[in-house]
Amino acid sequence: AIFNNPLDFSQFPFDRHDLQFQIEPLSGYYEDFTFIPADATEEMAYELNQNVIVPEWNIGEVTFYSSTSFWIGEDEPFDRFHYTVPIERQYLYYIYKLFIPIVLIMVICWSVFWIHSKEIETRLTVTVVSFLTLIAYNYVIVDDIPKIDKLTVFDSTILLAYLYAALSSMISIFSFQHFNKTSIAFSNLDLYARFIGPLSFVVFVLVIFIYIF
Numbered sequence: 001a002i003f004n005n006p007l008d009f010s011q012f013p014f015d016r017h018d019l020q021f022q023i024e025p026l027s028g029y030y031e032d033f034t035f036i037p038a039d040a041t042e043e044m045a046y047e048l049n050q051n052v053i054v055p056e057w058n059i060g061e062v063t064f065y066s067s068t069s070f071w072i073g074e075d076e077p078f079d080r081f082h083y084t085v086p087i088e089r090q091y092l093y094y095i096y097k098l099f100i101p102i103v104l105i106m107v108i109c110w111s112v113f114w115i116h117s118k119e120i121e122t123r124l125t126v127t128v129v130s131f132l133t134l135i136a137y138n139y140v141i142v143d144d145i146p147k148i149d150k151l152t153v154f155d156s157t158i159l160l161a162y163l164y165a166a167l168s169s170m171i172s173i174f175s176f177q178h179f180n181k182t183s184i185a186f187s188n189l190d191l192y193a194r195f196i197g198p199l200s201f202v203v204f205v206l207v208i209f210i211y212i213f
Contacts, residue, residue: 012145012152014209021083024069035066035081041069046084053189056093059087098141098154102161103202107136110197113190115177123172131165134158153208164201168193192199 007017023035044106052059068077091198109130112123145154171193178187192201 008150009146009148010150010152012092013089013098014153014156016086016088019085019087022093023083025078025079035079037064037066037081042200054087056090058088058090060088062086080122094144094154099157099205101137102134102157103205105133106161106164106201107198109165110193110201112168112172113175113186113193113197116185117172117175117187117190120172120176120186123176125171127169127172128180131162131169134161134165144163156208160201160204168197 003019003021005017005019009015021028042066045064046063049059063086064082066079066081069080070077109127112126115123115126135144146152151159171189175190178184178189
């Protein structure tokens with residue numbers, strides 16, 4: 001059988017979901033059908049944890065219980081059985097393949113502030129190439145990310161990387177103008193950006209991780 005279950009991918013790739021199954025009679029009342037979990041039910045739940053393997057997902061502890069509900073417009077109750085299978089995405093793949101490369105690209109991008117301010121062509125080459133690399137990288141891994149209309153954790157990270165790459169280009173242009181006026185090789189903004197830029201990006205990413213976990 002094929003079952004559908006609503007899933008929230010906003011925390012991708014650190015998302016967790018509860019697959020919920022509800023079993024109830026199509027007709028009849030409480031005295032006709034009663035669901036009572038037995039020892040075999042618990043054994044089947046244990047076997048599901050031990051034997052069922054879903055690629056890219058970890059299966060948590062299965063829970064189940066029965067409840068009493070009422071038909072719409074009627075006072076007679078009926079029994080309903082609830083079966084919940086928690087799953088969690090295996091996210092280490094995405095850390096290795098997505099987040100670490102993005103952080104490294106940002107470190108390279110903001111390393112331009114160690115280059116002399118007059119070398120504006122060199123600086124912009126590095127920052128623009130970094131920006132284009134992020135865009136190309138996004139196209140490469142597009143098949144690994146869910147296509148939804150919500151902003152996910154990964155979307156937030158990649159958008160933040162775009163912003164930082166664009167900001168490094170603007171600061172480089174400012175430093176070049178500052179050099180033309182003062183002949184000072186590195187402006188104060190350059191000196192701060194060397195460390196604050198990549199460190200603040202890493203901090204923002206860590207804040208996202210802490211918020212998720």
